[in-house]
Amino acid sequence: MYFQQFYLTCLAQASYMIGSQGEAVVVDPQRDVDLYLDEAKAQGLAIKHVIETHLHADFVSGHREIAERVGAKIYLGAAAGAKFPHVAVHDGDEIAVGKLRLRFLDTPGHTPESMCILITDTETSDRPTKLLSGDTLFIGDVGRPDLSPSHTPRQLAGLLYDSLRTKIMTLPDDVEVYPAHGAGSLCGKNLSPERWSTIGKQKQFNYALQPMSRDAFVDMLTAELPDRPEYFAEDAAINRDGPALLTAIAAAPLDPAAAQEKITAGAVALDTRPASVFGAGHLPGSINIGLGGQYASWAATVIGLHKPLVIVAEDDEKVEESVMRLARVGIENVVGYLRGGVEAWERAGYPLQTVPQISVHQLQEHRRPNPEEWQVLDVRRLGEYRATHMTGAIHQPLDTLAKALEAGPLPGVDPAKPVAVHCKGGYRSSAACGLLQAHGYREVYNVTGGLDAWVASGLPVDAAPTACAQSQKT
Numbered sequence: 001m002y003f004q005q006f007y008l009t010c011l012a013q014a015s016y017m018i019g020s021q022g023e024a025v026v027v028d029p030q031r032d033v034d035l036y037l038d039e040a041k042a043q044g045l046a047i048k049h050v051i052e053t054h055l056h057a058d059f060v061s062g063h064r065e066i067a068e069r070v071g072a073k074i075y076l077g078a079a080a081g082a083k084f085p086h087v088a089v090h091d092g093d094e095i096a097v098g099k100l101r102l103r104f105l106d107t108p109g110h111t112p113e114s115m116c117i118l119i120t121d122t123e124t125s126d127r128p129t130k131l132l133s134g135d136t137l138f139i140g141d142v143g144r145p146d147l148s149p150s151h152t153p154r155q156l157a158g159l160l161y162d163s164l165r166t167k168i169m170t171l172p173d174d175v176e177v178y179p180a181h182g183a184g185s186l187c188g189k190n191l192s193p194e195r196w197s198t199i200g201k202q203k204q205f206n207y208a209l210q211p212m213s214r215d216a217f218v219d220m221l222t223a224e225l226p227d228r229p230e231y232f233a234e235d236a237a238i239n240r241d242g243p244a245l246l247t248a249i250a251a252a253p254l255d256p257a258a259a260q261e262k263i264t265a266g267a268v269a270l271d272t273r274p275a276s277v278f279g280a281g282h283l284p285g286s287i288n289i290g291l292g293g294q295y296a297s298w299a300a301t302v303i304g305l306h307k308p309l310v311i312v313a314e315d316d317e318k319v320e321e322s323v324m325r326l327a328r329v330g331i332e333n334v335v336g337y338l339r340g341g342v343e344a345w346e347r348a349g350y351p352l353q354t355v356p357q358i359s360v361h362q363l364q365e366h367r368r369p370n371p372e373e374w375q376v377l378d379v380r381r382l383g384e385y386r387a388t389h390m391t392g393a394i395h396q397p398l399d400t401l402a403k404a405l406e407a408g409p410l411p412g413v414d415p416a417k418p419v420a421v422h423c424k425g426g427y428r429s430s431a432a433c434g435l436l437q438a439h440g441y442r443e444v445y446n447v448t449g450g451l452d453a454w455v456a457s458g459l460p461v462d463a464a465p466t467a468c469a470q471s472q473k474t
């Protein structure tokens with residue numbers, strides 16, 4: 001058996017190619033599919049099948065792209081209601097790939113149509129050896145149950161309990177588990193960085209597989225779900241309808257005057273450079289989402305899928321990467337990129353804005369004599385904030401910051417006073433700094449190293465909420 005996991009860090013997403021006897025199947029492909037086609041060619045495999053474990057909400061999948069380019073059949077759970085030619089599969093259906101037998105297990109819960117795939121290599125044994133668990137079972141977690149418009153989270157959590165206990169936990173302990181996501185994915189609450197595991201280990205260590213009643217499981221799974229980005233519903237719909245095929249997606253070069261014109265007409269300048277470089281000088285009003293992190297997810301979460309974008313990057317290669325990574329989540333409205341980057345902008349006489357970067361020690365020195373004057377804004381997620389936060393920090397996750405700012409000044413944050421923004425390490429906070437500047441906060445600082453550096457320096461933290469912009473609102 002040929003078996004390969006492809007892991008896309010930007011989206012914390014895993015896809016798979018599995019082959020035998022010159023045939024292959026691809027499971028949960030990313031939108032740009034050359035990597036599978038190239039690998040299949042190198043392995044002497046013909047891709048005959050593409051399987052979607054479910055309608056992904058966090059990225060646009062490459063199922064139609066592969067089908068179009070190599071003539072493969074697409075398989076999806078019957079409950080998906082997919083609107084393109086496909087084989088609608090039911091519990092117990094099987095397909096053969098060379099000497100491999102792939103059995104579909106109907107495992108509703110994360111979504112109503114979720115399927116897992118159990119693989120048996122009949123050349124070596126009649127026992128299954130691998131489970132492609134989609135977003136039903138992650139390593140250390142399970143799929144979130146609140147992404148369906150047709151079911152309530154409690155209904156889906158109940159279905160997930162049944163699926164896990166009747167279809168997954170009954171498998172032999174040595175069956176290997178390969179999920180569709182890893183750490184950082186918003187399809188669960190707290191995924192492990194491990195890329196695979198076994199049923200036995202998950203039964204031992206995964207909190208969701210421990211003995212408990214159905215009600216207790218439902219209560220636990222539906223409590224404090226992470227924010228659901230608005231683009232999730234749109235991506236699921238795109239995957240159901242059949243994503244458009246990727247045509248040439250090169251962005252047009254714009255000289256500074258043309259870029260300024262687009263921005264004046266409503267385009268968002270998306271600066272994809274590292275936080276420190278963005279801080280040193282950027283287009284006024286631009287948003288910094290660096291290529292060094294989960295760029296596409298954050299771009300979709302913070303900006304949405306439809307706003308026209310002007311990309312600002314270091315060079316043409318980075319522009320190309322930026323545009324492709326955006327297409328993977330369904331952002332296609334890139335109206336151009338700033339030719340020559342920020343240097344050309346400055347040479348043409350246009351103004352730059354800065355975000356001073358301050359260390360945790362500098363922040364502490366500023367705050368010690370004057371805690372009222374120096375506001376600290378923590379833009380991590382609620383679970384991270386609850387676990388530990390800087391004493392006196394105000395909480396507003398980056399996920400919902402843009403929306404909160406559109407509604408008015410942040411509760412508890414005075415736009416006339418300095419705001420030091422931090423996250424875990426300085427990536428999300430840089431995006432937040434750009435948003436705050438764009439909404440009139442003039443004295444904004446990015447805390448380099450974030451809470452990790454603060455904690456490592458032994459500076460004061462609390463483990464329970466203090467002033468919390470979010471909890472004041474809810």
Ligand SMILES: [Fe+2]
Pocket residue numbers: 054055056057058110135143187
């Ligand atoms: Fe998912």
